[in-house]
Amino acid sequence: QHFGAKKYDRMRHYIAMSIFLCILFVVVMTASLEYFNYPILRLMNAPDEIIGDVGAYMAVIYAGLAVTAAYNALAAVLRALGDGKSPLYFLIISGVLNVILDVVFIVYFHMGVVGCGYATVIAQAVSALLCLIYIIRKFDILRLSRQDFSPDLRAVGQLLGMGIPMGLQFSITAIGTIIVQGAVNAFGAVYIAGFSAAGKIQSMVSTIFVSFGATIATYVGQNRGAGNIERVHQGVKVTQILVFVWSAVMIAVIHFAGQYLVRIFVDGSQTDVLNASMVYFKTVAWCYPFLGSIFLYRNALQGLGYGLVPMLGGVFELAARFAVVAAVVRPFGYVGVCFADPAAWLAALVPIVPYYFYRMRKYRPRPVQR
Numbered sequence: 026q027h028f029g030a031k032k033y034d035r036m037r038h039y040i041a042m043s044i045f046l047c048i049l050f051v052v053v054m055t056a057s058l059e060y061f062n063y064p065i066l067r068l069m070n071a072p073d074e075i076i077g078d079v080g081a082y083m084a085v086i087y088a089g090l091a092v093t094a095a096y097n098a099l100a101a102v103l104r105a106l107g108d109g110k111s112p113l114y115f116l117i118i119s120g121v122l123n124v125i126l127d128v129v130f131i132v133y134f135h136m137g138v139v140g141c142g143y144a145t146v147i148a149q150a151v152s153a154l155l156c157l158i159y160i161i162r163k164f165d166i167l168r169l170s171r172q173d174f175s176p177d178l179r180a181v182g183q184l185l186g187m188g189i190p191m192g193l194q195f196s197i198t199a200i201g202t203i204i205v206q207g208a209v210n211a212f213g214a215v216y217i218a219g220f221s222a223a224g225k226i227q228s229m230v231s232t233i234f235v236s237f238g239a240t241i242a243t244y245v246g247q248n249r250g251a252g253n254i255e256r257v258h259q260g261v262k263v264t265q266i267l268v269f270v271w272s273a274v275m276i277a278v279i280h281f282a283g284q285y286l287v288r289i290f291v292d293g294s295q296t297d298v299l300n301a302s303m304v305y306f307k308t309v310a311w312c313y314p315f316l317g318s319i320f321l322y323r324n325a326l327q328g329l330g331y332g333l334v335p336m337l338g339g340v341f342e343l344a345a346r347f348a349v350v351a352a353v354v355r356p357f358g359y360v361g362v363c364f365a366d367p368a369a370w371l372a373a374l375v376p377i378v379p380y381y382f383y384r385m386r387k388y389r390p391r392p393v394q395r
Contacts, residue, residue: 033166040102041173042180046188047098051091058087069203070210075217078138085142092150099156101239102167107247109240111159116232119152124289190332194323197339201346205365208350212359219301220362222290223309226283226302230275230313231320237264237271238320245328254388261325261381268317279310301359308363315370322377326384334380338373345372 058065063080071079096119100112123144130140160167209220241264248256279286287302323335345368353361 036105037167037169037173038175038177039180039184040167041169042177042184043098045174046181046184047094051094055087055090058090059084062087065203069207072210072214072217075214082138082142085139085146089142089146089149092146092153096149096153096156099153099160101243103156103160104239104243105246106164106167107243109236109243112156112239113236115152115155115159116236118155119148120229120232122151123148127290187327187330187332190336191327194332194336194339197336197343201343201365201369204343204350205346205362208354208362208365209359212362215297216301216359218291218295219287219298220305222287222298223302223305225290226279226286226306227309230271231316233271234268234317234320237267237317238324240264241321242324242328245325246330249329254385257325257329257388258385261321264321265318268321269314272313272317275313276310279306283310304360305363308360309366312367312370315367315374318378319370319373322374322381326377326381329384331380331384334376338375338377341372341375342369345369 062083063076066076066080066083096115100115103109103112126144126147127141130136130144134140136143206220209216241260244260245257248254248260283303283306284299287299291298291302293299319338323338326332326335346365349361349365349368353364355361357364
């Protein structure tokens with residue numbers, strides 16, 4: 026919003042305060058998660074035969090939280106300046122590098138699941154470094170001075186006012202995911218492997234939705250700051266079309282080539298694991314438009330400055346996942362677990378879509394400035 030209003034000094038100051046908060050968050054979360062690593066896995070019913078490998082993998086991921094936070098912060102800054110393409114390109118490079126390093130570390134260095142963890146952290150570090158180099162070379166207005174880091178409780182309070190609801194929203198969603206994963210773990214190693222492989226492929230799908238959401242949040246925030254509300258209408262409409270197009274493409278890809286994608290992560294001889302992955306996709310893929318719409322409307326509301334209702338959407342997600350695990354898994358087994366994601370996505374839309382249109386009606390559209 027400060028960039029849209031051309032208040033560059035305030036923009037740099039808020040970026041500096043964001044850096045301070047990110048460092049504090051990373052230190053606290055890394056220490057906490059490393060300490061509670063195995064208790065969390067036991068809470069999720071991780072089978073004894075795999076808990077050692079999973080714990081080692083998660084320890085590496087937790088140790089790499091700093092580079093994850095760095096990429097997300099730097100990418101958010103670029104999007105705030107209207108450059109949504111570069112972070113996406115860097116993310117694609119990171120994704121491709123991650124797959125390559127997975128193969129190298131597992132097949133050639135025989136590092137097992139820990140190798141997957143190192144591959145993920147290294148790939149994320151590369152994406153963060155690319156963002157940093159790009160910012161240094163292209164954006165002089167982002168050169169921070171010592172003065173920008175002067176303590177400002179008001180700025181910190183405003184950032185926390187937006188960040189805490191967003192953080193709670195993701196935390197609530199993560200709790201729901203843990204509940205579902207715990208239900209999957211009860212079915213044994215085959216279903217865990219199939220569910221995990223499907224999740225990796227689905228993360229490729231959702232990465233584009235995440236990019237759409239991050240871009241629309243920046244776009245909405247800039248135009249809200251500049252008073253161009255009609256552009257907000259236009260941007261959301263166009264992004265909704267893109268969500269439907271990308272969903273249709275990925276539904277077709279998974280329908281016709283899903284098994285080949287799963288074999289990137291699973292040996293072709295493991296037919297039970299392949300079948301478990303495909304059961305998940307056949308249940309979930311048709312609901313990708315719901316998933317994409319969550320990222321669209323949730324981020325649009327956050328760009329407008331409303332963080333509470335998106336957090337409420339996360340509560341609806343959690344409730345839906347809990348309800349499915351409690352009521353559907355027992356009679357339908359693993360298939361019932363797979364229904365948890367579509368139910369959660371649909372439930373999350375219940376508060377955020379009506380609230381978005383309610384809020385937009387409160388604004389008086391202005392002519393588009395050209």
